[in-house]
Amino acid sequence: MANRSTRAERQPAPELPVARVCVDVPLPHLDRLFDYLVPAELHEPAQPGTRVKVRFAGQLVDGWLIERAAESAVAKLAYLEKVVSPEPVLTAEVAGLARAVADRYAGSLADVLRLAVPPRHARAEQHPARDETQPAETARQPAVAAEPPSHDTPASDDQTPRPPLPGEPGAEDHTGWAEYHAGEGFLRALRDGKAPRAVWSVLPGEDWPARIAEAAAVTLAAGRGVVAVVPDARDLDRLDAALAVNLGKGRHVTLAAGLGPAKRYRSFLAASRGQVKVVAGTRAAAFAPVADVGLVVIWDDGDDLHAEPRAPYPHAREVLLTRAQRAGAAALVAGHARTAEAQLLLETGWAREVAADRATLRRRTPVITPTGDDPQLARDPGAATARLPSLAWDAARAALKADAPVLVQVPRRGYLPSVSCATCRAPARCSACQGPLALRSSHAVPACRWCGRVAGDHVCSQCGGRGLRAAVTGARRTAEELGRAFPEIPVRTSGRDEVLTEVPAAAAVVVATPGAEPVAEGGYGAVLLLDSWALLTRADLRAGEEALRRWMTAAALARPGVSGGRVIVVADGGVPVVQALLRWDPGWHAARELAERRELRFPPAARMASLTGTAEAVADLLTAVNLPPDAELLGPVPADQDQERYLVRAPRGRAAEVAAALHLASGVRSARKAPDPVRVQVDATDLF
Known part of the structure; x- marks a missing residue:
């Protein structure tokens, strides 16, 4: 009875007593704000952007307090039950962005907010770790010591030295951006507080994290924030290191699920509290609560890791471009390859191209040569064992002789991820579920990839044969074959089980699946792109675009041609996507792809x-x-x-x-x- 009496005696807040709440209920017909009364005792903590609990349909549920209002159109309102935390972690800008993203993707605001704001970690909120960012009094200082302090960036003498920014006293006239037409103009526009929008075609061998960090430093010097999104943790580690060099310690944070709940939430709080204005991370970082965003960056927007697998399935590129449009911020879509979506930005005039001229391109690219597939295998027994055409075999042998590493890109992981009948070549299928059979090692028994059933007594349903042959060769089998072909050379693999970050500048063979290629010190002497048919023959609208993206990502790790770098692609040189690789012209392929999709009325047309x-x-x-x-x-x-x-x-x-x-x-x-x-x-x- 005492509790009921206490509830009955509650009084509304003296000012703006109505709270408009997004209830965390993932039902489309409830995708709107609901009005609640703010009790007087919660007047101070119940601020826009805080987490709250409310009674909804008889249950206590979570919600977001979006705004406070003076009155409501609803006659009788229930009270807020609780303010989970007085920490306002949802800014008005991010809330508006989340609503726009939900509308674009036919989703609900609650679903987008679940992606935008990480789960609360109470200990991190109450006791922020000082080693994650600088202390508040130093973290808010301006990025450039020569700049006068602003109202939210008190000055401090505790600054980590960093190289001068382009245009500052002591800075070199020549920067990495000078290699690109309109590159330095892009930086000047950022320095002047403007909002340039660019699609950047990155040169092979480019230190792209350093270039992005330079753009971030210039934006920060102009007093605005930066959000940069990369596909995976390896790219994030590289960008994190480059930002630390260019900005100084404690001037940025990273956001990614792999950081763990506490560290991720501390980084999120550092941004929402204004302690840092530069955030780099994976796809969810597109919603990072950076104040006054002046630049958004996405690296390798064609990578499928940028596509959110949870409802409403937004793509990080579209989130960032929407944010740039709403905030009047600059945008940079960067990568070695180019998607049809990025090409559309150029053709509609929304963005400008930042690319190198042909002379610079010829100086920076490796020598790229096409070759045939299995019918053109060399007569050399070692080359045949390793499934290498003679051209690839010679390039690998020359690079290893020069004490340089060799990268071999194989599109499939595993040992033999697909096998077929040795007699009639029909795909080997599981008798229980009709799934594909695979071999996990040279001594393994065939097993189904779908249900896991062992098929040691497999009989072909087409011809009755019992023998099996490889239909698709995986990375582990390729490494095994190369080990026999080069018996005195170390062979390493990089894939799902173990992803290498770097390899030294020494003779070695590195077999990697797409996206797991490690960076080689000084670049690879040779890059071999095997089994191209596995990428080009996929029944997918983006098969050609994806093949070129994967090839260019690997080829960009090779040394320039003037330094002996070679790339061998096992494919027909007459195929358009191979032609784009040979000429290192992703813009030509993207324009061609977009024109075909316009004709067929396919996305993004x-x-x-x-x-x-x-x-x-x-x-x-x-x-x-x-x-x-x-x-x-x-x-x-x-x-x-x-x-x-x-x-x-x-x-x-x-x-x-x-x-x-x-x-x-x-x-x-x-x-x-x-x-x-x-x-x-x-x-x-x-x-x-």
């Missing part, structure tokens, strides 16, 4: 959304959706696990209407408590 679920669930959603008249419905086609998929295609100008219609239809189904969900993905990377 048009907007597409996929609807995946059971046949009954998808049909139910389609009856509830009100699409624009010029939107097309394609399908159905079979999807995984007895599901089917429809595609909705619409002109880019109708994208917002399509997303809103799909979200509204999803809300209708959730309000009716439809039993089977439908996954709605806008601009999914795996549409085909």
Whole structure:
């Protein structure tokens, strides 16, 4: 009774007594703000951006306090139950960005906020570690000692020395950006507080983390913040080191899931509290609470790690570009290769190209040569054993003789990830689930990759044969073959089980899967790109684009041609994607790719959304959706696990209407408590 009496006697806050709350309930029909009364005792801690708990549908649930208001259109309001923490970790800018991202991807604000703000770590919030960033009185000092301190950056003598920024006294006239047309102009615009937008085609062998760090330092010197996003932890480590050199210790933080809950949350708090204005991280860092963002950067935007696998499935590139547009910030889309989306930014005039001239390109690129596939294997027994065409064999042998490492890129991990009948070449399938059979080592028994069932007594369903042969060769088998071909040379592998970061400048063979290629000191003497057919023959809209991205990423690690660097791609030189590699011209390939997609009305020339679920669930959603008249419905086609998929295609100008219609239809189904969900993905990377 005492508790009930206490609740009845609660009084609303004296000022702005209404709290508008985003309730953390992932149901589309509840995707709106709900009004609650702020009790007088919570008037001070219940500030916009704080975590709260409220009564919703009879349950105590989490929520975000988005704003305070003087009155509500609802006559009778319940009170806030609790302020979880007075720490305002959701800034108004990030809340607005999250709403825009949710609308773009036909999702809910609560889902996006779950991606944007890491889980609370109470101890980190109450006792921030001093070794994560500088103390508050030193962390807020300006990035340039010569600059007068601003109101949020008190001066301090405790500064870590750093090289002078371009344009400062003592700085060299020649910077890495001088190698690129419009490169130094991009830096000047950042220094002047402007918002340039660029697509940067990075030269082979470029120290791209240093260039990004230079751009961050110039932006910081102009008094604005920076958010830089990379695909994985290896790239983040490199960028972290470069930022420490260019900015000085404690002037930036990193955000990534691999940091662990406490360290990640401390880094997040350092940004939200204004202790640092530069944040680098993986995809979730696109929402980092950096004040007054002046530059957003994404490295290698074609990497599928930038695509969020959780609803509403946003892509880090689109989040950052949306943020730049809303905040009036500069944007830099960087990479060795170029996506069709980046090319569209150039062709629409939204961004300008930053690229080197042909003379600089010829000086920096390795010698790239195509060759054939298995029919052109050398007669040399060692080369045949290693599955190397004669040209690749000679390039590897010459590099090793010069005491330089050799990189071998193999598109598949494992030993023999796919086998076939030795007699009729039919794919070997599991008798239980029809999944593909694979071998995990030279002494292993064939087993199914789907259900794990051992198939030691496999009999081909087509011809009755019992023998097996390799259909696809993995990285471990390739390393084994190369070890026999070069018996006195160390062979190392880099892949999912163990990813190498660096290798020394010594004779060695490094076998790596795409994305796991270590950096070699001084560059590789030779880079061999094997099994190109595995990338080029994928049934995927982005097969060619992805193949070129993976090849250029590996080839960029080779020494320049004038220093003996060579790249051998085992593919037909007449294929357009191979031609783009030979000429090191990602812009030409991206323009060609975009033109073909415009003709076929494929993304990014048009907007597409996929609807995946059971046949009954998808049909139910389609009856509830009100699409624009010029939107097309394609399908159905079979999807995984007895599901089917429809595609909705619409002109880019109708994208917002399509997303809103799909979200509204999803809300209708959730309000009716439809039993089977439908996954709605806008601009999914795996549409085909």
